[in-house]
Amino acid sequence: MNDSYKRRAILSRASQGLGGIALATLLDPGLLVAGSLGVLRKLPLPQKAKRVIWLTMAGGPSQLELFDHKPKLAEMDGKPMPESFTKGQQLAQLQGQKLVCKGPMFGFAKHGKCQMELSQLLPHLGSVADDICLVRSMTTDAINHDPAHMFMNTGSQIAGRPSMGAWITYGLGSEAEDLPGFVVMVSTGKGRTPQPIAARQWSSGFLPSKHQGVQLRSQGDPVLYLTSPDGVTRARQGADVAAINALNKQHAALCDDPEITTRIAQYEMAFQMQASVPELMDIRPEGRKTLELYGCTPGDGSFASNCLLARRLAERGTRFIQLYHRDWDHHSLLREELPLRAKEVDRACMALITDLKQRGLFDDTLIVFSGEFGRTPMAQGNKGPIGRDHHNKAMSMWLAGAGIQRGLTFGATDELGYAAQENITTVHDLHATMLHQLGIQHDAFSFKFQGLDARLSGVEGAKVIKKILS
Numbered sequence: 001m002n003d004s005y006k007r008r009a010i011l012s013r014a015s016q017g018l019g020g021i022a023l024a025t026l027l028d029p030g031l032l033v034a035g036s037l038g039v040l041r042k043l044p045l046p047q048k049a050k051r052v053i054w055l056t057m058a059g060g061p062s063q064l065e066l067f068d069h070k071p072k073l074a075e076m077d078g079k080p081m082p083e084s085f086t087k088g089q090q091l092a093q094l095q096g097q098k099l100v101c102k103g104p105m106f107g108f109a110k111h112g113k114c115q116m117e118l119s120q121l122l123p124h125l126g127s128v129a130d131d132i133c134l135v136r137s138m139t140t141d142a143i144n145h146d147p148a149h150m151f152m153n154t155g156s157q158i159a160g161r162p163s164m165g166a167w168i169t170y171g172l173g174s175e176a177e178d179l180p181g182f183v184v185m186v187s188t189g190k191g192r193t194p195q196p197i198a199a200r201q202w203s204s205g206f207l208p209s210k211h212q213g214v215q216l217r218s219q220g221d222p223v224l225y226l227t228s229p230d231g232v233t234r235a236r237q238g239a240d241v242a243a244i245n246a247l248n249k250q251h252a253a254l255c256d257d258p259e260i261t262t263r264i265a266q267y268e269m270a271f272q273m274q275a276s277v278p279e280l281m282d283i284r285p286e287g288r289k290t291l292e293l294y295g296c297t298p299g300d301g302s303f304a305s306n307c308l309l310a311r312r313l314a315e316r317g318t319r320f321i322q323l324y325h326r327d328w329d330h331h332s333l334l335r336e337e338l339p340l341r342a343k344e345v346d347r348a349c350m351a352l353i354t355d356l357k358q359r360g361l362f363d364d365t366l367i368v369f370s371g372e373f374g375r376t377p378m379a380q381g382n383k384g385p386i387g388r389d390h391h392n393k394a395m396s397m398w399l400a401g402a403g404i405q406r407g408l409t410f411g412a413t414d415e416l417g418y419a420a421q422e423n424i425t426t427v428h429d430l431h432a433t434m435l436h437q438l439g440i441q442h443d444a445f446s447f448k449f450q451g452l453d454a455r456l457s458g459v460e461g462a463k464v465i466k467k468i469l470s
Helices: 007-015 018-027 071-075 145-154 164-172 234-255 258-281 288-294 303-315 334-358 427-437
Strands: 051-058 108-111 116-119 132-138 182-188 320-326 365-370 374-380 387-391 395-400 408-410 420-422 447-449 452-454
Touching (some): 051 145, 051 334, 132 420, 182 303, 288 303, 288 334
Parallel strands (some): 132 408
Antiparallel strands (some): 132 395, 374 387, 447 452
16 A cells, blocks of 8 residues: 555545534535435436335235226125136145135225226225326236335345335435435334335345435334434534545545445435434424324324325435335235225325325326235135235236326226236336336346346336326
8 A cells, every 4th residue: 555545644634624624514514415416417218207206005905905896706706716717827825725706895986087996995095086097907926025025126026136216316316415315114004913024125236335225214213323422513423424534535536436435425414314304204394284184193103194204205305205004914804904004095195196286296206006916806714804815917006196197097907806918017017117207218227237237127028108108
């Protein structure tokens, strides 16, 4: 190592001007903001969406009780499932068992000018049916929870790939000045014990680690160690951050290691978040009218509160916001538990759409509501608390905002809801469509990994779902 970069020399040089840096930071916190530019400085397509709010119903909600009305399945209730539908097909927990049809457990009603059919469990969502696009023909590759979440989030069932939010912040950066570009929040239904959601679901994978999602906890301290210890002032902490990053920049100039750049950015972001996150999470100033719209109370940790926080993050420039609501895995007690889960999200989804429209954010915010897979038209259990098994050949989801057609019901499944058969769509197609609305050409957006050009939309011929675009 050159003598000019020996430890004593580095410390000496790094100390020069640190007081000025710290003072300037306190006077103008924007000076310590991490770089927010993505690698795509010029977008190849018109940008309809500036941000994404992804609403993940973890566990796999039953489309047959919520979104995909099947009168024929009701007629077949209790009768054997025709073998022509299921022969040679992969099932999860029903493999090798006697397959019996189970009719829808709740009624449906038509909503809006578009006459969209939705479950009676979703009256609030029905009130904004003319603003959403319901897709009934989504399919996925995975049939168990963790790999299905991985596939929906990353386009691969193999852990270690970048999540959607990481890809998007890598490409576009973030407009947020003092908050992460990719934020995750988790809420849990007031029912049985749900499956855990692993942090690898919002990993940056092989992309620079500064693009990984940051989880904000809904109750208690939103981020661990957010509060400074007693006796440590913001001025002192700002000086420490400036000094550490001055040393890191010296090191980066020598090593050209992207993870050092990430470390610099994360130190700076953490310092900013100590001021910005408490203000973000305090929803009391929103006022009674807004809190009543969402149906939440400050600090309750609910999905509704997280939807309100998602709107606040959208206003502040966060690029990708993902909300998980857990406890949708109804192998049993479907009739008893599904109304509870639906009630926990129905009003909040309506409120999010309404609030974004009122604030002029709806037209450039892409909202996606989805589970990780669908549910079988066959019953799981033949008496007592009946449920439905995992299913990957048919699932329903909805999208809204950002150039998505309003009031459209797209695609269809067969008469028993077993498999998508009209306008069949895949998770890769969904990712391609999402990137398209963000102004990104999905098949040209890649990162070299292990000698290959890896893409969020995969290499299996994904297509933009143009029929759902306005």
